[in-house]
Each structure stands twice: as structure tokens, then as C-alpha cells.
Amino acid sequence: ALEKGALDGVRWSFFGGEALRCQDVMDWLVAAPGSRVENLYGPTEFSIGICWHRWAGEESRRRGVNGTVPIGKVHAGHEFRLVTEEGEVSSVEGELWLTGLQISTGYLDAAQNEGRFVVADGRRWYRTGDRVRAHAEGDLAYVGRMDSQVKVHAWRVELAEVDHVVRECDGVRDAVTVPRPAAHGNELVVFYTGREVDETVLADGVRAVLPHSVLPRRYVRLEQFPLNPNRKVDRLALRKLAENMTI
Known part of the structure; x- marks a missing residue:
């Protein structure tokens, strides 16, 4: 508008x-x-x-x-x-x-x-x-x-940096990366808003800042992000959503 x-x-x-x-x-x-x-x-x-x-x-x-x-x-x-x-x-x-x-x-x-x-x-x-x-x-x-720095396969990952790279992809409006527990420790899930973008396109962008072994496991499009009572993105809700996903 x-x-x-x-x-x-x-x-x-x-x-x-x-x-x-x-x-x-x-x-x-x-x-x-x-x-x-x-x-x-x-x-x-x-x-x-x-x-x-x-x-x-x-x-x-x-x-x-x-x-x-x-x-x-x-x-x-x-x-x-x-x-x-x-x-x-x-x-x-x-x-x-x-x-x-x-x-x-x-x-x-x-x-x-x-x-x-x-x-x-x-x-x-x-x-x-x-x-x-x-x-x-x-x-x-x-x-x-x-607390937005997490370790994945012993690599220290800055989640905000992943968010930024995904936002730069054509069609993406906003992005939030969250960790979820996995057998090896942590793995990453990216939630984004905007139009649907092929996961391979998003992954190609993220490879510029992350080694292959710690690339996000999923890229999930949402119509909008959940908000907490302060009207900020509810990252805890997104983490719970990621934890309940079948990957």
C-alpha cells in the first residue's frame, strides 16, 4: 500500500x-x-x-x-x-x-x-x-x-545472518531462522513470508554464508509470523512449530 x-x-x-x-x-x-x-x-x-x-x-x-x-x-x-x-x-x-x-x-x-x-x-x-x-x-x-548464536555440528551459527541472506532472495518478504533439537545436536529451520520460493533457490543463497553440513533442513513459508503480546515476532512459537514438524 x-x-x-x-x-x-x-x-x-x-x-x-x-x-x-x-x-x-x-x-x-x-x-x-x-x-x-x-x-x-x-x-x-x-x-x-x-x-x-x-x-x-x-x-x-x-x-x-x-x-x-x-x-x-x-x-x-x-x-x-x-x-x-x-x-x-x-x-x-x-x-x-x-x-x-x-x-x-x-x-x-x-x-x-x-x-x-x-x-x-x-x-x-x-x-x-x-x-x-x-x-x-x-x-x-x-x-x-x-541467544541467537547456536552451534550446529560444532559450527557457531549467527541466526540473524541466515535471516538476512534468505530475505535477499527474490520474493521473500521476511525470514526467521530457529534451531530445533536433532540426534546430532541442533538443526536449523527457516520460516519466511512472501511468495513461495523454491527451496533450492533459498539454499543456494544460504550456502554463501554457511558450510554445507549446517545448512537449514527446511524452508517453510507462512502467511504471517506469530506475534507475542509485545507485537514482536514470537520466536518461541516458531521454535515449537519447528520441533513439531516431521522432517
């Missing part, structure tokens, strides 16, 4: 929630060519908005990861750090930790605070669970959830 110029009166467009795809921004700007687009990022536990990035065309595409728009810079008066799985602070990539005035006092059930709100170097931090990459110019780019 985003026809050329259909939203020519829109001057500002703010996106938040799911990771914003560059292609979605470009489609939006066809309909709203006079609008400035900003990508807003922030967990509920940090009073919603903590980072922002204003779309800058090809520059934004270059700074993003896996076809998504950068989440940008952290608001002034706050601090962040990127922490590796080994617990070391990195200048390149890791889990995003945040601290500052917007930090929540914690959950209603205090038992849930453990592991999410932590004290380090005399500061109280919130662990977002999001894997983030720092760009040389200072922008942060969303890579995926920390």
Missing part, C-alpha cells in the same frame, strides 16, 4: 520495536519522500528510548549489520559498554550494557533482577541481552540477540 507519494505530507517518521530493515525504510520513503526517518532503540527497562539514528541513505546501509538500520548513538548523560561472552569489555562487539539516569529501579518481582541488573566498576548496569557492534564513526549496530 506504500504507493509513490501516498504519504507526502509526513515530515517525521519514528520507528521502534523490531530491528528496522533498510529495505523497509527505502519502501517507506517512496511513499513519504519528504519525511526524515529516525530509528529508535531502547529496552523497557531503560525507559524505552536510549539510542537514535537518523537515516542517511547509503551511509546508514554501510553502518548497519545484516541489512538493518544502525541503532545509532546513546543519549548524552548515559554510558554503555560491550561485553563479550567471556565477560571482557570490547571496543568492537558484545552484549550491550547500559547505565545512566533512565535505568529502571528493577522488576516488581525482585528475584527477576538477578543477572539482568548488575554492579560493575561502582555503577549499576542493565544487561540488554542484545549483541551490538560499534562502528568507527561512533554509531552502534544491532547484530542480534545473544
Whole structure:
């Protein structure tokens, strides 16, 4: 429905929630060519908005990861750090930790605070669970959830990277890759929306980023993805669907 110029009166467009795809921004700007687009990022536990990035065309595409728009810079008066799985602070990539005035006092059930709100170097931090990459110019780019890295046949696979490759296939609108238990450990199933695409075409694209031994076992088209109460893609529901499939 985003026809050329259909939203020519829109001057500002703010996106938040799911990771914003560059292609979605470009489609939006066809309909709203006079609008400035900003990508807003922030967990509920940090009073919603903590980072922002204003779309800058090809520059934004270059700074993003896996076809998504950068989440940008952290608001002034706050601090962040990127922490590796080994617990070391990195200048390149890791889990995003945040601290500052917007930090929540914690959950209603205090038992849930453990592991999410932590004290380090005399500061109280919130662990977002999001894997983030720092760009040389200072922008942060969303890579995926920390738990979106899985091992298949001893290979470490970044699920968001598989999603991105499948989305690039002609006819695919969106894609979500999930693991399912198998006799050898894990295997991958890709769910996608859009028109029906031959599995061999999708597999050829994925071979560019994965070795043959860990290629997804199935590519399943859905009319739409299930959503959780926050209106985000319900990946747990997709994992359960994959587990119940006969392959």
C-alpha cells in the first residue's frame, strides 16, 4: 500500500520495536519522500528510548549489520559498554550494557533482577541481552540477540545472518531462522513470508554464508509470523512449530 507519494505530507517518521530493515525504510520513503526517518532503540527497562539514528541513505546501509538500520548513538548523560561472552569489555562487539539516569529501579518481582541488573566498576548496569557492534564513526549496530548464536555440528551459527541472506532472495518478504533439537545436536529451520520460493533457490543463497553440513533442513513459508503480546515476532512459537514438524 506504500504507493509513490501516498504519504507526502509526513515530515517525521519514528520507528521502534523490531530491528528496522533498510529495505523497509527505502519502501517507506517512496511513499513519504519528504519525511526524515529516525530509528529508535531502547529496552523497557531503560525507559524505552536510549539510542537514535537518523537515516542517511547509503551511509546508514554501510553502518548497519545484516541489512538493518544502525541503532545509532546513546543519549548524552548515559554510558554503555560491550561485553563479550567471556565477560571482557570490547571496543568492537558484545552484549550491550547500559547505565545512566533512565535505568529502571528493577522488576516488581525482585528475584527477576538477578543477572539482568548488575554492579560493575561502582555503577549499576542493565544487561540488554542484545549483541551490538560499534562502528568507527561512533554509531552502534544491532547484530542480534545473544541467544541467537547456536552451534550446529560444532559450527557457531549467527541466526540473524541466515535471516538476512534468505530475505535477499527474490520474493521473500521476511525470514526467521530457529534451531530445533536433532540426534546430532541442533538443526536449523527457516520460516519466511512472501511468495513461495523454491527451496533450492533459498539454499543456494544460504550456502554463501554457511558450510554445507549446517545448512537449514527446511524452508517453510507462512502467511504471517506469530506475534507475542509485545507485537514482536514470537520466536518461541516458531521454535515449537519447528520441533513439531516431521522432517
